[in-house]
Amino acid sequence: MNRDPVETLLRQADWAAGPPSASRVDLADRVRRLARRRHRTQTAVRATAAAVVVIGVGLAVHSATLRHRLDDRTVALPPPPAASPSPEEVAQLRSQLAQLQKEANDLAARIRSMTAIQEQRERLARMERAVARLESGEEVRAQMERAAFTIVYQADRMDRELGLRESALRAYRQAIRLFPETPSAKVARDRLAEINTQGDRL
Amino acid sequence: MVDMVNGPALALDGDPLPTEREDDGLVARLARGDQAAFDALVAAHQDRVSRLAYRLLGWSGDVDDVVQEVFLAAWKALPRFQGRSSVTTWLTRITINECRSLRRRWGRVLHREPAETGRVCSPAADSRMMNGETLGRVRRAVAALPVRHREVVVLHYLEQMPIGTVSDLLGVSANTVVVRLHRARAKLKNKLSDLMQE
Structure with a gap:
């Protein structure tokens, strides 16, 4: 039967590319943790943004009120030469302005700090995961299983799709010899037993 | 001969897709907020x-982050998932x-080239196997396709999905x-x- 050459080429490329990275056993937990973390971050950012808006509006209203009061005083004061508010009032207004400015600056600094902390936490979590994988030998085991899986995967394709039985047998034996303790080595043993059984029947 | 419009969906490497019955059970449990159901969904x-x-x-890079984002999006979308399509179709979308x-x-x-996959082909098989250079050419050719064309190529030829299923997934x-x-x-x-080779 003539196979579609485009499809054949794509499937060969897919086979040659090998399988993707090995599956992670803790993916569901990681997803839930990540969802909770992002939700907390979004909530904090929204609350901070709302606070900034409220303070900004408050500052604007306060400034407008101050200007209005100064204008009123200016109108109410007698004509020149020296119509100005008392030094105590000026000092009090300056103090209030300074306080509001300080609050706005503090809030902006907290936002920057929270953002930096969140980034550091994410970096730390990534590093912790990498260290945990290395310490538990999980990464090494995963690499061994991946290598064994790749060999058995290709051996299967050689046997079942290309009819290269001998090459497939060599590959199965290689997977068993190099990675005897892996699940894929067991699969390779099963395959060899199956092929031997077929040979006996013939 | 498989019916390429309405035939069954089967992954290229022969792994059977989770059955519709298994998915129905999962949907019901997910709708109830069963946490173990999400674990089962991820495992399956x-x-x-x-x-x-x-x-x-394009057969390159570590897809761990992408897979994580897929299931994170699924986790967030769970409250809105009503089971009108199968879980398999939903996750594929x-x-x-x-x-x-x-x-x-x-x-x-x-475009990062994949790591050596430990090919064990014998010299006699070289003419039918694909070396790294050829794989690179095929990957670049597929990568050069417009996104919409690349998706149908992957879904139909590599994921072995019938035309009807592909059209449902892509909404065309x-x-x-x-x-x-x-x-x-x-x-x-x-x-x-x-x-x-013709």
């Missing part, structure tokens, strides 16, 4: 999602969308899928004709 579909993402992104987002963010398909008509496949094939033949 993780490999398939990983393989699909790997293919959609999410995977396609996440891969599109990733390509938009990065502005290109990842079957005729549109056929046209995109035809154009993708023409472009691939133009670039890789010397590699194709």
Whole structure:
């Protein structure tokens, strides 16, 4: 039967590319943790943004009120030469302005700090995961299983799709010899037993 | 001969897709907020999602982050999932969308060559196996396809989905899928004709 050459080429490329990275056993937990973390971050950012808006509006209203009061005083004061508010009032207004400015600056600094902390936490979590994988030998085991899986995967394709039985047998034996303790080595043993059984029947 | 419009969906490497009955049970449990159901969902579909993402992104790079984002999007969308489509279809759509987002963010398909996969082919088999250079040519040719064409090529030829299923997933008509496949094939033949054995 003539196979579609485009499809054949794509499937060969897919086979040659090998399988993707090995599956992670803790993916569901990681997803839930990540969802909770992002939700907390979004909530904090929204609350901070709302606070900034409220303070900004408050500052604007306060400034407008101050200007209005100064204008009123200016109108109410007698004509020149020296119509100005008392030094105590000026000092009090300056103090209030300074306080509001300080609050706005503090809030902006907290936002920057929270953002930096969140980034550091994410970096730390990534590093912790990498260290945990290395310490538990999980990464090494995963690499061994991946290598064994790749060999058995290709051996299967050689046997079942290309009819290269001998090459497939060599590959199965290689997977068993190099990675005897892996699940894929067991699969390779099963395959060899199956092929031997077929040979006996013939 | 498989009915290419309405035939069953079967992944390229022969792994059976989770059955509709299994998915129905999961949907009911997910709707009740059963946490173990989400664990079962991930366990049942993780490999398939990983393989699909790997293919959609051009067989390159580590797809762990993409797979994580797919299931994170699924976790967030659980309250809205009503089971009108199967869990398999739902997750496939999410995977396609996440891969599109990733390509938009990065502005290109990842072109990093895959690590050595430990090929054990004998010299006699070389003529039918694909070496790294040829694989690179095929990958570049597929990467050069427009996104919409690349998706139908992966879903139909590599994921072995019938035209009808592909059209449902992408939200376009079957005729549109056929046209995109035809154009993708023409472009691939133009670039890789010397590699194709008729």
